[in-house]
Amino acid sequence: MKLSGKTGRRRGTVVAVCAAALLASLTGSAHAVDNLPPKQPLVADLQSGSKPCATGDDTVYVPEPPRLSAVLYDPEEDNQPGEGNLLSGEFEAWWTDADGTVQRRSYTTITLSSGSRQYWTTPSDLPANTAISWHVRANDGHATSPWSDEGDGSVCSFVYDDTSPEKPTISSPEYPTPDEVFWVDGVGVYGHFTVDSPSDDVVSYTYSFLGGPYGTATAERPGAAVTIPYLPVTSGPKNLTVRAIDRSGRSSTQARYDFNVKSGRAAVARWKLDDPAGSRSAAAETGTPARAGMGATFGGPAPSGTTAATTVALDGSGHGFLTPDAPATDIRETFAVSAWVRPAETGRTMTVASQDADGRPGFTLGLRAPDTGPAWSFAIAGARLSGGSPETGEWAHLLGLYDAETGKAHLYVNGHEVGEGVAATPAEAAGAFQIGRARGTTGYRDRWHGDVSDVRVHDRVVVPNEVSELAWRKPNLLGHWSLSSATDGASPEQSDGTPLKLGGGASIYRDADASCSPDLDPDCPYVPPPLVGDGHLTLDGESGYATTEEPVVDTGDSFTVGVVVRLSDSEPAHPMTVLSQAGQHTDAFKLRYDPATYSWQLVMPERDEAGAPEKVVSQITGADGGEGSGNRLAVVYDDATDTIKLYLNGYTNAAATASLPDGWQSSGAFQIGRGKVGDGWGEYLHGAVDEVQAYAGALRDMDVLSLGWETNPCVC
Incomplete structure (x- = not known):
């Protein structure tokens, strides 16, 4: 279609205008299109040292000229080829000096990627105890953002405090110092310690009592005293150490308060x-x-x-x-x-x-x-x-x-x-x-x-x-067999109680019975020394055992048994029982070594019935074979807390502790070196056994530590 002259001239004008606009955009003369200015820094992203931006009554106090920082952003859509949205920060700080003259300091950071935190370590000549204000803006090399305090923003202020607070004073009406009253009641009686500092800018106090507790007490307002409660849980000399902390974080020198706590007073x-x-x-x-x-x-x-x-x-x-x-x-x-x-x-x-x-x-x-x-x-x-x-x-x-x-x-x-x-x-x-x-x-x-x-x-x-x-109920020693001697096939109990009868394959080994000494005769074969004392029980792993005629411990009530054992083989072929006590049909408990898991196990049946399934209620890994010093094992059943624990060398752990709400009373004899297997005996131990002890009652952890030595543990 042919256009009229007037219409053709109008169309040519429009094309020319569009072309000019396109040319302008390509040459970068239109600022809004080719570069967007950085974003205004947010007050929430500004810090004076480690403290957030604040001003007025909330002006922050710092113990040294602070490191100011801000997170700076460039708009996401402003991504110029080869530039990577790099920004620098322009910091400015100012204050009024004693002459009324406004002083200023400024600093420009290196360029970092958008979203990075930028820092300025302020100069060391900043005046102390003077309110100093600051703001920051971002610069992308082409344009700058608004200052952080423009519009809805806010200026940030800080005061550099160069004076530490004075040493605090301490007093207590319940626990005076030894100069006033030497010994004071007492364990279980609260004391209250009032702490104060002459400095009016103290906001908290760090404190520590000898043996604990320790913490920080915050004052209701700057300069106010605090009261620290304390409950003594042990008697003896005590002390409280305190430091005053002012609003800048500066600490005073340490104050110390000594006092002496008596034992807990008797019942009323x-x-x-x-x-x-x-x-x-x-x-x-x-x-x-x-x-x-x-x-x-x-x-x-x-x-x-x-x-x-x-x-x-x-x-x-x-x-x-x-x-x-x-x-x-x-x-x-x-x-x-x-x-x-x-x-x-x-x-x-x-x-x-x-x-x-x-x-x-x-x-x-x-x-x-x-x-x-x-x-x-x-x-x-x-x-x-x-x-x-x-x-x-x-x-x-x-x-x-x-x-x-x-x-x-x-x-x-x-x-x-x-x-x-x-x-x-x-x-x-x-x-x-x-x-x-x-x-x-x-x-x-x-x-x-x-x-x-x-x-x-x-x-x-x-x-x-x-x-x-x-x-606490003090356990009663039921039997202690040192296994250092035997007469007529029986090893005596230390207090002339029930002896242990030795079965076939069981014998007492003593150093004194050795036919030769490796120290004197190089051809003399090495034999491991007795586990404890002068001798121990040796079991052959086939038929060797020792037993009492009657039960030793009441398995339906709290009891403790302990033993020292050394395996003869580092890799036994089958599980071996160290101690057990039988019921009518099965063992009430069985302490054994399981070579498959390399662990000592406490095994108990679900009920006293023939063929009742056994359950490993606790176990601890660790054993030695042949020439080691042996392992001290203990089983502690506490009927009061319904728990049973296995100990290895005086220690237990969560895996070796089990719940046992209903222990049942066994009627069978106490066994060393074997346990019930089906209708007969089995799991014979090949090794050495010593220091067998049994108690009515549950020994405490600290008492179990001393089990397995020649003397009985102190349970007094």
């Missing part, structure tokens, strides 16, 4: 309950004697391994109680209540100890029987802690604690804390302390049926190591 009320049979009241070692109801019978058996001689049995009736007819302590303050208890039943809620409030108990310590099963319990002010597994006829040690300093209640069963502390705010309970019952709206309820011994009430925190001591 204690009834041993070991009164003679027929008594109608319980004597109080401290506090007020407790009258006994007609359902209280004195003279019962005490828990073994404790200091108790006899106990009181309460029949669970309305007459089975004891009370001093007076409160034992103010339960709004810190207190602890504890007792040894043995329930005669576990199917209902029963109270060991309580203190009367208005129509209710202020607290209760005892046993609960919800649908989920019985559990020990401590309840106070609506808070309740429950745990453990009460068993009819089994002794347990209970301790309930309310810590007024922390506002939390705690429950310990057999020396171990149950769960975590629970917040409580007890009200006044000014009524009488009760043993064996709890106050209700219409009288007393939840009466205890069973035995009770050694009830104590403390007006302080009973610390964990004290709880462990209160709950």
Whole structure:
């Protein structure tokens, strides 16, 4: 189609304009198209040293001229060929000097990629104790961003503080220095240490008590003093060291405060309950004697391994109680209540100890029987802690604690804390302390049926190591066979107890019986020395064993057995049993070496039945063969905590610890060097055995360390 002259001229003009625009874009004369300026630095990305950007009342204080920094960005779409979005930072700082003149310093960084943090280490001649402001902008070589304080941004400010705070002072009303009072109560009694510094810019104090704890206490406002609580858990000389920290982070010199802590003070009320049979009241070692109801019978058996001689049995009736007819302590303050208890039943809620409030108990310590099963319990002010597994006829040690300093209640069963502390705010309970019952709206309820011994009430925190001591039952040595001699085929027990009869393939080896000495005769064959002392038991791995005629340990209750053993072969062909004790049909426990896993194993059956499957409940890797010094092994069953542990050379670990809630009593003899296999004996040990020891009760970790030597471990 042919255009008219006028129309053709208009079209030519449009084409010319477009061509000019295109040419301009190609030559870079249009700034908005060929380069975008960097982004304004964000206040959130700025730092004065390690502190965030702030100004005004929030101006940061620093202990030295700081290293300023900012993260700088170029727009993502501004990616010029060969340039890689490189940016430099332009920092500027200013302040007003004493003459009122504004001083400025500036710095330009090297170029880095977009998104990098850029730094300026400020000069060392910056004035101290002067507010210094700063800002920053980004430069891509073609354009600059707005300054960081433009628009919605903000200036950053800091003060360089060149003066450290003064040394703090320390004081304590509960724990004065030895110059004032040499020894002060005591373990389980909180102290409060007030720390202050003459410097008015101190914001916190770092502190450390000898042996712990340590931490930082923050002042409510600059220059304010702080109070640090402290609970001594051991007695002896103590000290507290403190440093004051000002708002710039500068530290004062160290202040030290010495004080001496006495042992924990005795209970404010204690009834041993070991009164003679027929008594109608319980004597109080401290506090007020407790009258006994007609359902209280004195003279019962005490828990073994404790200091108790006899106990009181309460029949669970309305007459089975004891009370001093007076409160034992103010339960709004810190207190602890504890007792040894043995329930005669576990199917209902029963109270060991309580203190009367208005129509209710202020607290209760005892046993609960919800649908989920019985559990020990401590309840106070609506808070309740429950745990453990009460068993009819089994002794347990209970301790309930309310810590007024922390506002939390705690429950310990057999020396171990149950769960975590629970917040409580007890009200006044000014009524009488009760043993064996709890106050209700219409009288007393939840009466205890069973035995009770050694009830104590403390007006302080009973610390964990004290709880462990209160709950500890000293093990009783049942037998110690040193295996250094044998007469008429039997090796004696050290205290003239039951000897070990040696079976075929078992003999006592002694250094003195050697026919020659390798030190004197080069042709004399080497024989490993006795494991411990003058001799040991040697077993041939085919028929050798040693045994008692009766069971040694009660496997249904807490027990400990220990032995030293050295394998004759580094690669035995089959599992070998070191110690075992049989039931009617199978072993109640078997301590053996398993060459397939190179480990010592504690093996127990699921039940005492012929063919019952065995289970490896714990194991520890490690053995030597032939010429080593042997391994000290121990098995510890704690019926109170329902755990059984295997120890190797005095140590155990999580893998060697198992839960055993229901140990059963074995009736078979104690065996060394063999175990039950099917209908007969097997897994004979080829090696040497020494220092066999057995205890009624669970040895503690520190006692197990000394098992396996010529002397008995200290369990005093």
